[in-house]
Amino acid sequence: xxxxxxxxxxxxxxxxxxxxxxxxxxxxxxxxxxxxxxxxxxxxxxxxxxxxxxxxxxxxxxxxxxxxxxxxxxxxxxxxxxxxxxxxxxxxxxxxxxxxxxxxxxxxxxxxxxxxxxxxxxxxxxxxxxxxxxxxxxxxxxxxxxxxxxxxxxxxxxxxxxxxxxxxxxxxxxxxxxxxxxxxxxxxxxxxxxxxxxxxxxxxxxxxxxxxxxxxxxxxxxxxxxxxxxxxxxxxxxxxxxxxxxxxxxxxxxxxxxxxxxxxxxxxxxxxxxxxxxxxxxxxxxxxxxxxxxxxxxxxxxxxxx
Amino acid sequence: xxxxxxxxxxxxxxxxxxxxxxxxxxxxxxxxxxxxxxxxxxxxxxxxxxxxxxxxxxxxxxxxxxxxxxxxxxxxxxxxxxxxxxxxxxxxxxxxxxxxxxxxxxxxxxxxxxxxxxxxxxxxxxxxxxxxxxxxxxxxxxxxxxxxxxxxxxxxxxxxxxxxxxxxxxxxxxxxxxxxxxxxxxxxxxxxxxxxxxxxxxxxxxxxxxxxxxxxxxxxxxxxxxxxxxxxxxxxxxxxxxxxxxxxxxxxxxxxxxxxxxxxxxxxxxxxxxxxxxxxxxxxxxxxxxxxxxxxxxxxxxxxxxxxxxxxxxxxxxxxxxxxxxxx
Numbered sequence: 001x002x003x004x005x006x007x008x009x010x011x012x013x014x015x016x017x018x019x020x021x022x023x024x025x026x027x028x029x030x031x032x033x034x035x036x037x038x039x040x041x042x043x044x045x046x047x048x049x050x051x052x053x054x055x056x057x058x059x060x061x062x063x064x065x066x067x068x069x070x071x072x073x074x075x076x077x078x079x080x081x082x083x084x085x086x087x088x089x090x091x092x093x094x095x096x097x098x099x100x101x102x103x104x105x106x107x108x109x110x111x112x113x114x115x116x117x118x119x120x121x122x123x124x125x126x127x128x129x130x131x132x133x134x135x136x137x138x139x140x141x142x143x144x145x146x147x148x149x150x151x152x153x154x155x156x157x158x159x160x161x162x163x164x165x166x167x168x169x170x171x172x173x174x175x176x177x178x179x180x181x182x183x184x185x186x187x188x189x190x191x192x193x194x195x196x197x198x199x200x201x202x203x204x205x206x207x208x209x210x211x212x213x214x215x216x217x218x219x220x221x222x223x224x225x226x227x228x229x230x231x232x233x234x235x236x237x238x239x240x241x242x243x244x245x246x247x248x249x250x251x252x253x254x255x256x257x258x259x260x261x262x263x264x265x266x267x268x269x270x271x272x273x274x275x276x277x278x279x280x281x282x283x284x285x286x287x288x289x290x291x292x293x294x295x296x297x298x299x300x301x302x303x304x305x306x
Numbered sequence: 307x308x309x310x311x312x313x314x315x316x317x318x319x320x321x322x323x324x325x326x327x328x329x330x331x332x333x334x335x336x337x338x339x340x341x342x343x344x345x346x347x348x349x350x351x352x353x354x355x356x357x358x359x360x361x362x363x364x365x366x367x368x369x370x371x372x373x374x375x376x377x378x379x380x381x382x383x384x385x386x387x388x389x390x391x392x393x394x395x396x397x398x399x400x401x402x403x404x405x406x407x408x409x410x411x412x413x414x415x416x417x418x419x420x421x422x423x424x425x426x427x428x429x430x431x432x433x434x435x436x437x438x439x440x441x442x443x444x445x446x447x448x449x450x451x452x453x454x455x456x457x458x459x460x461x462x463x464x465x466x467x468x469x470x471x472x473x474x475x476x477x478x479x480x481x482x483x484x485x486x487x488x489x490x491x492x493x494x495x496x497x498x499x500x501x502x503x504x505x506x507x508x509x510x511x512x513x514x515x516x517x518x519x520x521x522x523x524x525x526x527x528x529x530x531x532x533x534x535x536x537x538x539x540x541x542x543x544x545x546x547x548x549x550x551x552x553x554x555x556x557x558x559x560x561x562x563x564x565x566x567x568x569x570x571x572x573x574x575x576x577x578x579x580x581x582x583x584x585x586x587x588x589x590x591x592x593x594x595x596x597x598x599x600x601x602x603x604x605x606x607x608x609x610x611x612x613x614x615x616x617x618x619x620x621x622x623x624x625x626x627x628x629x630x631x632x633x634x
Contacts, residue, residue: 027470137615137619138615141611141618143566143610145570145587146586146603146607146610149589149590149593149603153598157593247461247571248571252590262465266466266573267469267572269469274466277462278462
């Protein structure tokens with residue numbers, strides 16, 4: 001186990017290097033830069049000085065090395081758009097907002113998805129199963145950018161129950177959480193249902209039934225315990241998606257999270273901010289994957305990593 | 307050689323029987339059939355509506371008026387009309403008929419989904435076949451690359467790819483064909499989406515090729531002196547194509563979803579072209595506390611939902627049919 005962990009951690013660094021190098025090269029290859037979309041075109045002299053000021057006139061490799069050394073000290077340079085802020089500051093301010101939203105949606109997805117999945121599996125082949133399966137499919141196909149505006153129209157503009165946008169109070173949280181989490185709740189429900197049905201084919205489940213355990217106990221104690229494994233595996237990528245991929249929801253509800261920052265940065269070709277955020281996202285994603293693999297070994301005693 | 311030809315006929319018959327049985331399994335699956343019918347209706351409307359608009363002016367005055375009223379880009383003074391008999395989905399901020407715009411948008415979304423998934427199929431099949439067939443160190447390296455790409459944040463890569471390569475590709479394209487400039491966003495979008503969606507396909511195909519290449523008929527082909535490329539193209543790829551196509555049908559809805567997501571953010575299809583995602587985005591822009599224009603969001607949203615649900619049902623149905631057939 002420890003050896004496996006060390007091996008994975010060793011892979012962490014090269015993986016991060018590849019990702020940063022790729023994103024670094026991509027943003028640099030593109031013509032156009034952070035300075036040339038401003039309203040008044042800059043004189044060549046000013047542009048040259050600006051480039052020199054932010055080391056954009058150096059060879060690519062040197063710029064990349066500069067970025068790497070800075071990144072080691074958590075210094076990703078200044079944002080080229082919002083020049084009074086450093087990239088680190090922007091991430092530090094926006095990431096917690098996205099993290100809260102992501103975690104809430106994560107809880108919502110699990111809290112809604114697991115019971116629905118369990119219910120449909122327990123009622124397999126009856127009408128409740130068919131209707132709920134249809135609901136699950138519709139949930140899986142309802143992206144946040146359809147659900148969010150409809151929720152806003154109905155709940156905030158018609159019924160005036162919840163605020164339509166912004167961030168701060170507890171009532172601001174409800175709509176974005178639902179809009180972000182519903183599609184994942186659908187995926188969890190479906191995954192859990194399939195896995196429950198597959199596990200209940202096992203012989204030890206037959207034994208549990210044969211010795212007279214009530215069905216609810218069989219499902220909860222024996223089937224669900226094993227059937228939760230694929231859900232756990234999926235939790236890693238799901239959490240990563242939720243933490244990093246709430247661009248649209250943040251956009252609709254005007255939430256100052258890192259997703260919104262990233263989209264603006266990509267559109268403005270704000271090199272330093274793009275690369276900084278990609279690095280940040282990559283670290284989250286890789287560590288979550290690692291964490292899930294470790295969790296997997298802890299839950300399922302049959303798995304031993306070498 | 308004499309024995310060769312009757313065998314060929316036999317193989318063909320087997321193939322058609324297998325096809326029939328998977329088709330039968332698919333048809334027995336009611337949700338999948340429902341999805342296929344919905345999809346067929348959607349595609350039918352997408353194809354016939356533009357044709358109707360094209361040929362309407364040939365039928366005198368009324369036809370001309372019809373073609374003008376329902377042209378997806380024709381501006382009019384009827385802004386923000388609620389759905390009615392004349393405008394089934396209402397009209398938008400510029401008085402354009404929303405039904406017509408939704409039909410064209412659905413067409414674009416389907417086109418992006420199909421071609422993007424096709425690109426992912428080509429890359430995935432090529433990558434998986436080469437890795438599985440070559441084996442050894444080449445296989446290890448190629449699959450490690452897939453592992454690395456798996457841990458890249460996909461949607462972020464697409465955003466970086468689309469925003470950066472657009473200007474690059476656009477300039478190059480405009481130098482060759484001056485009119486192609488408007489198509490660049492469309493092309494980079496398809497290529498970008500295809501380029502991040504092939505990983506699962508490559509893994510599935512590789513696993514298939516690994517089990518295929520040890521079967522006797524491959525050995526037979528080798529003994530007969532077939533070259534590697536002949537074995538790959540004549541024997542391996544035709545055998546993995548069925549699975550590849552099934553996973554292709556599962557890739558299409560995810561690419562449609564990605565595309566509408568990006569178009570929603572303004573990173574996808576650009577005006578005057580519209581996809582379902584950008585239509586919903588236009589509707590969201592019109593949200594205000596004074597007057598509610600619900601149809602601007604609900605109509606394209608409902609069509610996107612129907613499209614995604616039917617695509618998913620068809621994809622699931624074909625996968626189930628294939629898997630059941632292989633188990634029995």
